[in-house]
Amino acid sequence: MDNFTFHNPTKMIFGKGRIKEIGKEIGNNNINKVLLLAGGGSIKTNGVYEQVTNSLKENNIEWLESWGVRPNPSLEHANKVSELISANKLEAILAVGGGSVIDEAKSVAAGIYVDNIWDIFEGNAQIEKALPIFTVLTLSATGSEMNSFAVLSNDKEMKKWSFGSPHVYPKVTILDPSVQNSLPWRQTANGGVDSLSHLMEYYFMGLDAEVTFGINESLQRTVIQEIDKLMVNQNNYNARANYTWSSTLALNGISGVAMGGGEWTVHGIEHSLSVMNPEIAHGEGLAVIFPAWIKYVWEVKPEIFRKWAKNVWEADSVEDAIQKMKDKFTSWNAPITLRELGFTKSDFSRIIEITFNYGRVGKIKNLKKEDMFNILDLAY
Amino acid sequence: MDNFTFHNPTKMIFGKGRIKEIGKEIGNNNINKVLLLAGGGSIKTNGVYEQVTNSLKENNIEWLESWGVRPNPSLEHANKVSELISANKLEAILAVGGGSVIDEAKSVAAGIYVDNIWDIFEGNAQIEKALPIFTVLTLSATGSEMNSFAVLSNDKEMKKWSFGSPHVYPKVTILDPSVQNSLPWRQTANGGVDSLSHLMEYYFMGLDAEVTFGINESLQRTVIQEIDKLMVNQNNYNARANYTWSSTLALNGISGVAMGGGEWTVHGIEHSLSVMNPEIAHGEGLAVIFPAWIKYVWEVKPEIFRKWAKNVWEADSVEDAIQKMKDKFTSWNAPITLRELGFTKSDFSRIIEITFNYGRVGKIKNLKKEDMFNILDLAY
Numbered sequence: 001m002d003n004f005t006f007h008n009p010t011k012m013i014f015g016k017g018r019i020k021e022i023g024k025e026i027g028n029n030n031i032n033k034v035l036l037l038a039g040g041g042s043i044k045t046n047g048v049y050e051q052v053t054n055s056l057k058e059n060n061i062e063w064l065e066s067w068g069v070r071p072n073p074s075l076e077h078a079n080k081v082s083e084l085i086s087a088n089k090l091e092a093i094l095a096v097g098g099g100s101v102i103d104e105a106k107s108v109a110a111g112i113y114v115d116n117i118w119d120i121f122e123g124n125a126q127i128e129k130a131l132p133i134f135t136v137l138t139l140s141a142t143g144s145e146m147n148s149f150a151v152l153s154n155d156k157e158m159k160k161w162s163f164g165s166p167h168v169y170p171k172v173t174i175l176d177p178s179v180q181n182s183l184p185w186r187q188t189a190n191g192g193v194d195s196l197s198h199l200m201e202y203y204f205m206g207l208d209a210e211v212t213f214g215i216n217e218s219l220q221r222t223v224i225q226e227i228d229k230l231m232v233n234q235n236n237y238n239a240r241a242n243y244t245w246s247s248t249l250a251l252n253g254i255s256g257v258a259m260g261g262g263e264w265t266v267h268g269i270e271h272s273l274s275v276m277n278p279e280i281a282h283g284e285g286l287a288v289i290f291p292a293w294i295k296y297v298w299e300v301k302p303e304i305f306r307k308w309a310k311n312v313w314e315a316d317s318v319e320d321a322i323q324k325m326k327d328k329f330t331s332w333n334a335p336i337t338l339r340e341l342g343f344t345k346s347d348f349s350r351i352i353e354i355t356f357n358y359g360r361v362g363k364i365k366n367l368k369k370e371d372m373f374n375i376l377d378l379a380y
Numbered sequence: 381m382d383n384f385t386f387h388n389p390t391k392m393i394f395g396k397g398r399i400k401e402i403g404k405e406i407g408n409n410n411i412n413k414v415l416l417l418a419g420g421g422s423i424k425t426n427g428v429y430e431q432v433t434n435s436l437k438e439n440n441i442e443w444l445e446s447w448g449v450r451p452n453p454s455l456e457h458a459n460k461v462s463e464l465i466s467a468n469k470l471e472a473i474l475a476v477g478g479g480s481v482i483d484e485a486k487s488v489a490a491g492i493y494v495d496n497i498w499d500i501f502e503g504n505a506q507i508e509k510a511l512p513i514f515t516v517l518t519l520s521a522t523g524s525e526m527n528s529f530a531v532l533s534n535d536k537e538m539k540k541w542s543f544g545s546p547h548v549y550p551k552v553t554i555l556d557p558s559v560q561n562s563l564p565w566r567q568t569a570n571g572g573v574d575s576l577s578h579l580m581e582y583y584f585m586g587l588d589a590e591v592t593f594g595i596n597e598s599l600q601r602t603v604i605q606e607i608d609k610l611m612v613n614q615n616n617y618n619a620r621a622n623y624t625w626s627s628t629l630a631l632n633g634i635s636g637v638a639m640g641g642g643e644w645t646v647h648g649i650e651h652s653l654s655v656m657n658p659e660i661a662h663g664e665g666l667a668v669i670f671p672a673w674i675k676y677v678w679e680v681k682p683e684i685f686r687k688w689a690k691n692v693w694e695a696d697s698v699e700d701a702i703q704k705m706k707d708k709f710t711s712w713n714a715p716i717t718l719r720e721l722g723f724t725k726s727d728f729s730r731i732i733e734i735t736f737n738y739g740r741v742g743k744i745k746n747l748k749k750e751d752m753f754n755i756l757d758l759a760y
Contacts, residue, residue, distance in 0.1 A: 001621035003395025008388070015383025210606065210622045211629070214598030222591045241381035242590045245637065249591070254634060257625065258394075 001209045002258040010146045010252075011172045014245065016237070018176055019051040019136055023059030025172040026092065026134055033062040034134070035090045037081060037105050039069045039097045043138060046182045052096055052136055064088055069097065072278045073104035075154045078117055082108045085131070092132040095170075099142025102135050106150035106168040109133050118154055121161040130167040137175045139183060140244040141191035141283060143198055143251025145173040153275065158354055160271040175248065177240040185234065189332040190283025192227035195247040196220060197286040201263045202256035204294075204364060206304035209258035213307070216255045220312045222246045224328065231332060265362045266293045269372070272354040273341065280341055287334040288341060291322050292379035297365040338380045348376045381589045382638040390526045390632075391552045394625065396617070398556050399431040399516055403439030405552040406472065406514055413442040414514070415470045417461060417485050419449045419477045426562045428518055432476055444468055449477065452658045453484040455534045458497055462488045465511070472512040475550075479522025482515050486530035486548040489513050498534055501541040510547040517555045519563060520624040521571035521663060523578055523631025525553040533655065538734055540651040555628065557620040565614065569712040570663025572607035575627040576600060577666040581643045582636035584674075584744060586684035589638035593687070596635045600692045602626045604708060611712060645742045646673050649752070652734040653721065660721055667714040668721060671702050672759035677745045718760045728756045 013021055026034060036052070043049040056063055066081050085093070085108065095105035109131040111117030119125035137145045144150065148169050153160040180188070199220045203213065223246050229239035249255055256262055270285035298305035298318045309321035326336050335341055343351075352372050361367045367375070393401055406414060416432070423429040436443055446461050465473070465488065475485035489510040491497030499505035517525045524530065529544040560568070579600045583593065603626050609619035629635055636642055650665035678685035678698045689701035706716050715721055723731075732752050741747045747755070 001395075001618050001625075003398060005391065005393050007391035011385065011387035013385050015381075018383060208618050209625075211599070211602045211626045214602050215595050215629075218594030218598045219591070222594050226590065238381050238588050241638075245381075245589075246591045249595075249634075254629075258621075 002207060002260065004258045006253055006257060007166065008146065008169065008253050010169045012146055012248065013172065013174045015241070016176055016178050019048060019174050019179070020055045022052055022094070022134065022136055022172070022174055023055035023057070023061050026056070026061050026094065027059045029092070029132060029171060031061070031092045031132060033088075033090050034092045034094045035081065035085050036063045036065045037069060037093055037095045037097070037101055038065065038067050039101050041067065043096055046138070046179055048096060048136060048138055048179050052094070063094065064090060069101045069104045070278070071100050071281065072153050072160065072274050073100045073107075075118055075152055078104050078107045078111065078152060082112050082117065085112060092134060095133060095135045096138065098137070098139030099144040102133075102137070102144040102170070103142070103150040103152060105133050105135070106130070106144070107152045107163075110163075110165055110168055117152075120163050120165075121152060121154070121159075127163075127165040127167055130165065133168060133170045135170045135173045137173060138179055139187060139191060140175070140177075140180060140247035141194040143195070143248055145170060145175060146248050146252040149251075151271070153278070158275050159357065160275045161358065175244060177244045178237055180240055180244065181235050183234075185333065186281070188230055188234065189227065189334050190281045191247060192223055192243070192332065193283040193287045193329060193334055195223050195250040197266060197290055198250040199223070199255055200290065200308075201267060202259040203308060204263050204301065204304060205259040206301045206364065207259055212255065212257045212259055217308070217311045219246050219249055219255055223250070224312075227332060260363070263363050265367065266290050268358060268361060269293070269351070269355055269375070272351045273343070275354055276347065276350065277342065284335050284341060287329045287336055288338055288379050289375070291326050291336065292375050294318070295322055295378055296371065296375045297362075300365045338376065343380075345380065348373055351376060382587060382640065384638045386633055386637060387546065388526065388549065388633050390549045392526055392628065393552065393554045395621070396556055396558050399428060399554050399559070400435045402432055402474070402514065402516055402552070402554055403435035403437070403441050406436070406441050406474065407439045409472070409512060409551060411441070411471045411512065413468075413470050414472045414474045415461065415465050416443045416445045417449060417473055417475045417477070417481055418445065418447050419481050421447065423476055423518060426518070426559055428476060428516060428559050432474070432516055443474065444470060449481045449484045450658070451480050451661065452533050452540065452654050453480045453487075455498055455532055458484050458487045458491065458532060462492050462497065465492060472514060475513065475515045476518065478517070478519030479524040482513075482517070482524040482550070483522070483530040483532060485513050485515070486510070486524070487532045487543075490543070490545055490548055497532075500543050500545075501532060501534070501539075507543075507545040507547055510545065513548060513550045515550045515553045517553060518559055519567060519571060520555070520557075520560065520627035521574040523575070523628055525550060525555060526628050526632040529631075531651070533658070538655050539737065540655045541738065555624060557624045558617060560620055560624065561615050563614075565713065566661070568610055568614065569607065569714050570661045571627060572603055572623070572712065573663040573667045573709060573714055575603050575630040577646060577670055578630040579603070579635055580670065580688075581647060582639040583688060584643050584681070584684060585639045586681045586744065587639055592635065592637045592639055597688070597691045599626050599629055599635055603630070607712060640743070643743050645747065646670050648738060648741060649673070649731070649735055649755070652731045653723070655734055656727065656730065657722065664715050664721060667709045667716055668718055668759050669755070671706050671716065672755050674698070674702055675758055676751065676755045677742075680745045718756065725760065728753055731756060
């Protein structure tokens with residue numbers, strides 16, 4: 001088992017009716033004036049905005065608002081948010097929304113202390129501090145609410161890249177699963193695929209951490225089972241609660257302890273898809289690429305993939321597990337082919353180019369461009 | 381699923397050769413002078429003391445030493461340590477040892493700010509702050525290295541009681557599994573029983589947190605499997621690493637999320653045994669009482685105990701699982717009867733009296749004195 005350091009200081013406040021605690025938590029950190037960062041406006045229709053702002057008022061926290069964080073959040077918007085914070089001497093960021101809003105909050109919180117936000121994604125700037133971040137989560141998928149990572153898109157350079165720093169763990173996250181009942185089904189399903197993908201990216205590293213394998217497998221099974229229940233009844237609170245907490249645990253560190261930092265190749269390929277078409281949801285791209293990647297690489301670590309097939313999918317072979325996974329995604333109405341996402345074979349070379357832009361592709365199997373072509377072909 | 385708050389800020393530094401990082405970690409917290417708290421002296425023979433003090437010297441951390449923390453640490457010793465810290469204006473406690481040393485460190489760290497340490501165990505004092513605690517763990521069992529609980533014995537009043545406060549999470553814990561290779565087998569086995577017991581105390585609450593059941597079951601299986609491997613070869617690093625991390629996770633909160641705080645009745649009864657005879661190791665007492673308690677109460681939540689029997693022990697019935705557990709403990713050379721611990725039936729009334737001293741006994745089944753007599757009889 002590899003050496004590791006585990007330190008996740010985020011305070012998770014979980015459950016029905018707890019959003020009203022946000023103002024007090026911010027006040028407890030001696031913060032008086034925050035930026036409320038949000039997306040397209042769904043928080044105004046599901047009641048979250050009202051709960052948050054009432055709590056801020058009751059606790060005498062002043063705030064400014066910045067709206068319009070898009071799915072696959074952009075450097076351009078992050079730069080505007082950064083200017084707003086500086087101009088108004090705001091002390092913290094309160095991200096109210098899903099992973100995109102939280103990721104943009106993290107990018108700004110760290111980026112505000114360096115010359116250029118994008119430098120931290122290129123590895124050209126050292127992160128020594130960040131503004132405190134608070135989050136109220138409204139869509140469980142990315143795990144960003146309890147980790148130190150963020151993804152941002154640089155549209156001009158066609159890059160969707162990530163960074164990580166211990167300085168951007170949210171101080172406090174409030175997760176009320178019941179506010180996710182009103183999500184369109186597609187977003188719940190995509191969240192499920194995303195959470196499952198995070199678990200698999202760690203799992204397939206296949207190092208000798210039995211304890212992590214056990215936790216990781218149990219979380220994969222729970223995600224599948226609870227999304228299935230939500231498919232039947234999206235208002236099933238208990239299923240929503242179990243799924244959303246699993247989704248947080250899928251990428252808060254615990255499911256990847258001593259797993260060499262994870263594989264993350266499928267995430268890399270998916271990022272290229274959504275750079276080419278920002279309309280593609282992250283979970284959709286993952287649902288398409290993951291089965292193809294497994295099919296192409298599993299024989300480099302057959303014992304690990306067979307263990308996964310048996311323990312997660314009760315399958316007799318890896319091929320059987322892949323089929324079960326594809327059938328499951330289809331049953332959730334998720335796409336499983338590049339064709340469904342609107343790509344043609346003529347796009348492959350561009351997808352490959354963007355992916356290799358980032359550097360080496362693949363850990364357990366180092367992929368050459370022709371390997372990636374074959375994976376895209378399997379996913380077509 | 382119940383609402384919960386999860387906030388575990390301890391930084392866990394895990395792996396071979398990492399004890400030398402302790403001085404730097406203490407320095408990073410702006411601390412210059414600490415109390416090094418230790419037990420009977422095994423850390424001088426296994427090399428841990430040398431590694432710790434070299435690291436303190438290299439990082440210019442001054443220290444005083446206090447030795448002699450006993451298994452089942454005592455209020456009397458804690459009071460002496462507290463005076464030493466006050467008299468020398470020490471800024472933090474560095475606990476080097478197993479759960480007893482860490483528990484005494486926590487008791488002193490919080491107790492030093494109130495009139496009387498025992499008040500915090502009686503619930504007669506509010507804990508508003510504590511000295512910072514650092515730990516170097518040398519025996520994995522209690523989970524104290526990454527949680528907010530401590531147990532202390534008040535010999536005069538025949539009470540072995542616990543307290544919990546978010547102020548006593550260790551700032552940093554270093555866990556180098558390889559230093560546990562030199563433990564007598566008995567301590568490894570007792571640690572395994574203790575870890576398994578923590579998991580079961582949460583599990584049998586049986587609330588509707590599927591995600592926690594899954595994680596908890598996987599940890600139970602891992603503890604059993606890795607202790608079995610250590611039984612074959614105590615120097616198996618990978619088994620030691622997987623076991624020790626499982627032991628931490630068994631009581632750092634993650635395995636008990638939304639489980640109503642846990643059952644803890646068997647722990648309560650065991651504490652009475654070791655109050656009557658401090659020579660009894662905590663794990664030994666648990667190995668004796670747990671099977672009897674399960675046998676006596678399982679029918680109040682049959683679906684939960686059957687799920688446990690199937691998923692942890694691959695057993696067809698609860699009775700079968702109890703037998704498998706007893707056989708496992710016996711194979712680890714742990715005792716499974718009160719007789720083996722030296723008790724006679726004439727001790728029962730005293731054990732019962734001490735246990736009921738604490739108040740209500742039992743959550744999933746409220747035990748009357750005659751119920752407890754029956755459990756002791758089953759364990760006899």
